[in-house]
Amino acid sequence: MKIPYSDTTLDISLPDCNVTVAEPPGGEPVDPREAAERAVENPHGPSLSERVSPDDEVAIVVTDVTRATPDDILLDVLLSELHAGGVSREQVSVVVGLGLHRPMTAEELEDALGDHADLAENHDAAAAREVGTVDGVADEEVPVELNQTVVDADRVVSTGMVEPHQYAGFSGGAKTAVVGAGGESLIRYTHGPEMLAREGVRLGRIEGNPFREMLDEAGDLIGLDFCLNVTHAPVGIVGASAGDHRAVVSDLAEVAKAALSVPAEGSYDAVVAGVGAPKDANLYQATRAATYVALGDNNPLRENGRIVVPARLQEGAGEGTGEQRFYDWLSEADSAEKLYEEMRRGYEPGAQRAFVVARVLRNYEVYVTNSEAPEVVEDCLMTACESVEDAIEPGSDVLVVPDALDTLLVAE
Numbered sequence: 001m002k003i004p005y006s007d008t009t010l011d012i013s014l015p016d017c018n019v020t021v022a023e024p025p026g027g028e029p030v031d032p033r034e035a036a037e038r039a040v041e042n043p044h045g046p047s048l049s050e051r052v053s054p055d056d057e058v059a060i061v062v063t064d065v066t067r068a069t070p071d072d073i074l075l076d077v078l079l080s081e082l083h084a085g086g087v088s089r090e091q092v093s094v095v096v097g098l099g100l101h102r103p104m105t106a107e108e109l110e111d112a113l114g115d116h117a118d119l120a121e122n123h124d125a126a127a128a129r130e131v132g133t134v135d136g137v138a139d140e141e142v143p144v145e146l147n148q149t150v151v152d153a154d155r156v157v158s159t160g161m162v163e164p165h166q167y168a169g170f171s172g173g174a175k176t177a178v179v180g181a182g183g184e185s186l187i188r189y190t191h192g193p194e195m196l197a198r199e200g201v202r203l204g205r206i207e208g209n210p211f212r213e214m215l216d217e218a219g220d221l222i223g224l225d226f227c228l229n230v231t232h233a234p235v236g237i238v239g240a241s242a243g244d245h246r247a248v249v250s251d252l253a254e255v256a257k258a259a260l261s262v263p264a265e266g267s268y269d270a271v272v273a274g275v276g277a278p279k280d281a282n283l284y285q286a287t288r289a290a291t292y293v294a295l296g297d298n299n300p301l302r303e304n305g306r307i308v309v310p311a312r313l314q315e316g317a318g319e320g321t322g323e324q325r326f327y328d329w330l331s332e333a334d335s336a337e338k339l340y341e342e343m344r345r346g347y348e349p350g351a352q353r354a355f356v357v358a359r360v361l362r363n364y365e366v367y368v369t370n371s372e373a374p375e376v377v378e379d380c381l382m383t384a385c386e387s388v389e390d391a392i393e394p395g396s397d398v399l400v401v402p403d404a405l406d407t408l409l410v411a412e
Contacts, residue, residue, distance in 0.1 A: 004274045006277050006312040010310055012310075014398055017394065020399050021400045024259060024260045024261060026259055028238060029233075030239065032074075036077040036228060039240040043242040044248060045243045048225075048242075051225050052082060053085075056091065056153075058082060058087055059092075060093070060094050060095070060158065061123075061158040061180055062074070062094055062113070062120075062159045064097060064101055065104050067160075069161040070237065072113050075094065078159075092119060093119060098125070099123075101323070103122040104122055128146055128147055130185070131151060131221065134218050134221060137195065142214070143186070146182055147182075155226075156224050157224075158174075158226075162231040162248070162252035167196060167202075167211045168211050169205040170204070170206055170252070170256065172248065182218075188348070192347070193345075204257070204408050206249060212249075219246075227241075227244070228241075228248075231259075234402070238259050239252055264410070267302045268396075269393070269397050270396050271293050272310075273309050274404055281318075282316060283368070284317060284318040284353055286309055289311075291353075291360055293307055299409075303363070304363070305365075307366050309366065309367070313368070314373075316373040325350040326350065326357075330354050330358075330381055331380055339358040343355045366382045367382065370386070
């Protein structure tokens, strides 16, 4: 069997185990440029060229290195449509929606944005300014902060990848702008223990999900005028949608569900959860594979089971503010149970991944294999092994999920 690993694959063999492979239908791949152009030509709501005036300054918020979004292509399509509305390239600024992730390097910006890298600036969450408030789950007012370039723009546009997300159900839509180009206040609230413990906040669900609802309300508040998003499966990009942000997410979530859902029958001693690039660059991102398996709609693990995640981890725990907070919480903890109880009282934005990892570690073991940073893994209450085979006991019932971040394990 082949499992994604960085930009290549690992060959694994488990001859002494009873192995089941969970591979989603995958959908039909589409040409990203053609799909994006069709979406912009047939948007939800008015076209982008109809929403702008020739003298408008436009800010486009794009995804960062943690998302496999073809932003160079999407920017091409958006700039062409803006030109049709009388807006020149010189009137456009591009903001990289980092949230609390590390800044992208000049080389990464060149790779991600191609000829449009010169338009880009890395977002700095610490410099965001408040633009208003949205209602919290108990009707408290939650400040919404935003990148200054986006605040100053006459029109706000975003790209995005609609893919399964642990809290929002699916990412994309308003999330790229209000979290990616936002400040710590909204991130702190939406990623805090009170929100993450609420019913409906879960992988693969957008209806009745208070996390997603708050993002959508914040998108309305900041005046997000137009989205161009794509969704993907292991075969590549499988759809694109454009226009009003709520409709875009709803549209592409259905495409993604059809491509990524796999019925998971029975229960297993171990789940091998593949990640691959770009998510396996650091432990913060790679642990998504473990939490997606254990905290999804249909958890396939037996009591005291283990999750095995092969990940390169060339960045260790990760280099951004959120990644460092994640590492600090886990590395200083005595046990997952104590950590979980302590974090229920609150934590800084970015540390939420430590909270959900602690939830998983209370019931299951997590093994990270084939990494370049085994000491970081061991620091963080997880077990490092040289190979997938070393992490699984002979005779185990094993579910292999080659692409855990693009697979929705569902009940029959």
